[in-house]
Amino acid sequence: MATPVLDKVEAESAASPYITVTMRIRRFNPEVSDASVWEDFQIEIDPKERVLDALHKIKWDVDGTLTFRRSCAHGICGSDAMRINGKNRLACKTLIKDINPEKPITVEAIKGLTVLKDLVVDMEPFFQAYRDVMPFLVTKGNEPTRERLQSAEDRERFDDTTKCILCAACTSSCPVFWNDGQYFGPAAIVNAHRFIFDSRDEAGEQRLEILNDKDGVWRCRTTFNCTDACPRGIEVTKAIQEVKRALITRRF
């Protein structure tokens, strides 16, 4: 009874989920060259897997020098934001089948930040902007002996902006940020929004003053790149507009 077994094996291999995908990755190694190069890798992969799995396959089996950031690999830590097929996405939330695997899939570092190696960028300017908006609770008076209570409606007011994972997909998709990197960027404004509209916080005025600066919310051109790029579905542009409205209505 050898023949049926052979048939079964053949049928299985014919139904293999694996397809050949070309990953076109923008490589940069400052120790070798000051220019970046596109490099093609052909790998066998199940289209239901993610771009991150493809990168892992390359790093583990093909070329160990490929450098990229990732921590949790499940869309929570925000380490692996990259420009996939020209759009900022998280590599761990993008399935191969969703981005047309027939054509080469381009992967490059997010724009507007200095590339350190391959897909790794210097996030310092991004986090400096984040620190500048004071992303922590500021209150006056005595500390309560129990938790600071808040009504469900008050919590709902800033619910959207609490979802930010600081992946920099929005900030590095913003054409105003690409220009000189001095603009606070959508991510910093989103995190300021999270505290400005928090009923328990008392430094909203200070944060509004910071964002009223030359490089603050008024440089936003409402191009909606940030809203499109956000892997958490935060309505980033809306949050920026709400900060603008708060700045105007507070004075008039």
Next chain:
Amino acid sequence: MSADTTSTAIGPVEGGAHYDVDNPAPYIEAPRKRTGKTPRATRGNFEMAAWLFMRLSGVVLVVLVLGHLLIQLFLDGGVSKIGFAFVAGRWASPFWQVWDLLMLWLAMLHGANGLRTVINDYAERANTRLWLKGLLYTATVFTILLGTLVIFTFDPNIR
């Protein structure tokens, strides 16, 4: 590098810039880094006023400019009626003087502020920025002053 990798593996660059100890790569200052040259935070409302002005003047300009175009180009025989006499007749009325003055000021300031943001966004070097803005402000002030002067000192009996 295994066999299923195609082409262009990164190797030493021939003839290209090759940085080493004696020839270091240029140091690029990180944006937003606090240095001696970092300007102090501006605690003013100019950017907000400019943003608000763009919205408000835009709304007013829609009425002013569309009305202007309608009168100049379509009503009463259209563009062929425009001549010295037509302009003199219109500017005899304070209403049209105010209309044209308002349109001049709002359109010039609106356009200048728009170009200012474009320069801020696109001019990369501080010097380019300075010169372009200088040119822009000079042209704006010249046009506004000249137009205002003409509207107020217009003499229909000029020969």
